Every structure is written in C-alpha cells, then in structure tokens.
Amino acid sequence: xxxxxxxxxxxxxxxxxxxxxxxxxxxxxxxxxxxxxxxxxxxxxxxxxxxxxxxxxxxxxxxxxxxxxxxxxxxxxxxxxxxxxxxxxxxxxxxxxxxxxxxxxxxxxxxxxxxxxxxxxxxxxxxxxxxxxxxxxxxxxxxxxxxxxxxxxxxxxxxxxxxxxxxxxxxxxxxxxxxxxxxxxxxxxxxxxxxxxxxxxxxxxxxxxxxxxxxxxxxxxxxxxxxxxxxxxxxxxxxxxxxxxxxxxxxxxxxxxxxxxxxxxxxxxxxxxxxxxxxxxxxxxxxxxxxxxxxxxxxxxxxxxxxxxxxxxxxxxxxxxxxxxxxxxxxxxxxxxxxxxxxxxxxxxxxxxxxxxxxxxxxxxx
Ligand SMILES: C=C(O[C@@H]1C=C(C(=O)O)C=C[C@H]1O)C(=O)O
Numbered sequence: 356x357x358x359x360x361x362x363x364x365x366x367x368x369x370x371x372x373x374x375x376x377x378x379x380x381x382x383x384x385x386x387x388x389x390x391x392x393x394x395x396x397x398x399x400x401x402x403x404x405x406x407x408x409x410x411x412x413x414x415x416x417x418x419x420x421x422x423x424x425x426x427x428x429x430x431x432x433x434x435x436x437x438x439x440x441x442x443x444x445x446x447x448x449x450x451x452x453x454x455x456x457x458x459x460x461x462x463x464x465x466x467x468x469x470x471x472x473x474x475x476x477x478x479x480x481x482x483x484x485x486x487x488x489x490x491x492x493x494x495x496x497x498x499x500x501x502x503x504x505x506x507x508x509x510x511x512x513x514x515x516x517x518x519x520x521x522x523x524x525x526x527x528x529x530x531x532x533x534x535x536x537x538x539x540x541x542x543x544x545x546x547x548x549x550x551x552x553x554x555x556x557x558x559x560x561x562x563x564x565x566x567x568x569x570x571x572x573x574x575x576x577x578x579x580x581x582x583x584x585x586x587x588x589x590x591x592x593x594x595x596x597x598x599x600x601x602x603x604x605x606x607x608x609x610x611x612x613x614x615x616x617x618x619x620x621x622x623x624x625x626x627x628x629x630x631x632x633x634x635x636x637x638x639x640x641x642x643x644x645x646x647x648x649x650x651x652x653x654x655x656x657x658x659x660x661x662x663x664x665x666x667x668x669x670x671x672x673x674x675x676x677x678x679x680x681x682x683x684x685x686x687x688x689x690x691x692x693x694x695x696x697x698x699x700x701x702x703x704x705x706x707x708x709x710x711x712x713x714x715x716x717x718x719x720x721x
Pocket of ligand 1: 389
C-alpha cells in the first residue's frame, strides 16, 4: 500500500521534473538570445545588478518550504550556467577557433611551410650583438638545412639596467645576414609604433610573453601583412592566449602562430614550467600552428632536448631554441643558450629521435 503511495507521488515528481526541464531549457534559450544581443552591442555578458534584482524578487515571492538562501543558491547556479552558455556561443564565434575553421592555417615563410604537418626549428641568439655573432649562427642554421633565424633587437628586460638590444640597428644586421644566407628573420617588436618600420626587415614579427596582452601592439601587428609569432604570457591562461591571437586575426592578419614558452608556477627547478598539454589544447581549440620554446620554458641546457622531443611528440609544429657562438659572453641569457657544437648535437639528437619530421622548404622566390 505504502509503495503505491510512493509510486504515485514519484509519478507526479517525474511530471514536475519534465516541466522544470522544459522551463530551464526555455530559460536557457532566452539567456542565449540576450547573450547574442549583448555581444552585438558590445555589452558585458555578466550583469550582477540584474542578477541581484532577480534574487531579490525570488526572496520576496518565496513561500517555502525552501528557505530563501537555498533557493538563491540554486538560482545562482542557473545564472552561472546561462553565462557559460553565452560564453560557449562567443567562443565558437572566435575567428581563430577550430570550430570556425576546421582546416589548419598554413603559414609560408620564404618557402618554409608551418602548420602543414612538417616541423620547423627556429634558432638563433637571444639578442643581436654584432654582425659577426649573427653570421656565425646563421651559418650553423643553414648547414643544418633550416630556414628560420631568430634574434632579439628590442629586448624587454626585467631590469632597466640590463642590455636593451640594438634596436633598428639590430634588425638591419639580421636582415643583412638573412639575405646572405637565404634565411628568414624572426624578431620581437615591443612598440606598436615600430611595427611599420619592422616589416621592412623581418619575415616574422614576434610578440613576446611580456607583451601578450599589450592590446595596442596586437592590433598594430594585426594590421600588417606579415606573419606573427605570439608567445604565451608569463601567467596567461590558454583562453587569454587564444583571445590575444584573436586580437591580431580580427584586425585582418590571419598569419598567426602560437608559442608555448612556459608559465610561472611555484616550481623553481626550471625557469618556467613548460605547459606541455597546452600544445594539443591549442591545436584542438584553434587552427593556428603551435610552437614550443624550449629555451625560455626550461632555462636549462640539459632539458632542451627532452623538452623538444616532448613538444614534437605531443604535436607541436616546431621548436624554438637559442644558439650563441660564445654563450659565456652573451649580453643576455648567458646560461641557457647553446654554443654551436652543442646546437649541432642537439639537432643531430633530435633528428635521430625519429620524432622530427622537418618541414619541406621550397626554393625561395627571392
Ligand atoms: C541573461 C543575462 O545574462 C546573464 C545571465 C543572467 C541569467 O541567467 O538570468 C542574468 C544576468 C547576466 O549575468 C541577462 O543579462 O539578462
């Protein structure tokens, strides 16, 4: 008898559950619609004032048996879920998202294709110090059959008293050497006003970790027709990183590559903590090429090779590593740069690992 009573009551509950289900989804559709209108008007998704008003009304109308704080808790969860739905809609809409463009973005840098399955190695000194220094590294890069030469002319250093780079003079040296060895130049730009000047010298504009959220710089890099290598910020989440790339692409420049370079954590054994799973996450979420900077993430020569292997194994489109003819006297990052024999061994070991499938280079059109 008692069970029949329970069964009847449960039937009523089932009915109510289904009504709630319909209502809650109807509510979600309305919240999504509001989200779309807000996006079009550039209004923030989260509206605490509106949420407070709804909670107050619920409190006023509540006749129990639930007490108001319990109900407010439940409704707050519903508001939160609506906000997440709105966010999902916005994320789907990102130009850099894989949902928007299923095919990989492939970037052609002087005949070397990034994002096309083959992997690239970008190497060079931390900072440009002289023509001779850059030329010596360029020779080693060329000998290994690579195309991309990195070098910093503008150096955003932690201390204002550290070497700040040679500026435009450094870019001229890079261009001269790259032309002589038929290489492509990757160099960091730190000031939006320098972007126009830099495109004369570089093949790839690098935006460094410290500038990942320098939105004016991102917009300036987005307004030129030049590939951009965007590094992940020191404490940036993957979502913030993706949004930074969106700044560039939404300004018109679709040639963006992402570079995981380690994030700041409590761990002191390495300079930064290489967030290795950021690579497949970025590859899943976006259609952009993803690189791993093994030098800045580890800050340790003994970890460059295992970190590079891990990067390639997990799906990176390339590796970035610092090389200097005489690291002991380098004006920056002295401890973590490879000398040329160490670089050659690093490349040999990487090639021998079976993980490295170098991108094919078609003859330069220059
Ligand atoms: C739906 C809206 O967006 C968000 C979600 C809310 C909700 O689910 O009721 C309320 C306010 C906002 O934080 C809105 O502004 O009305």
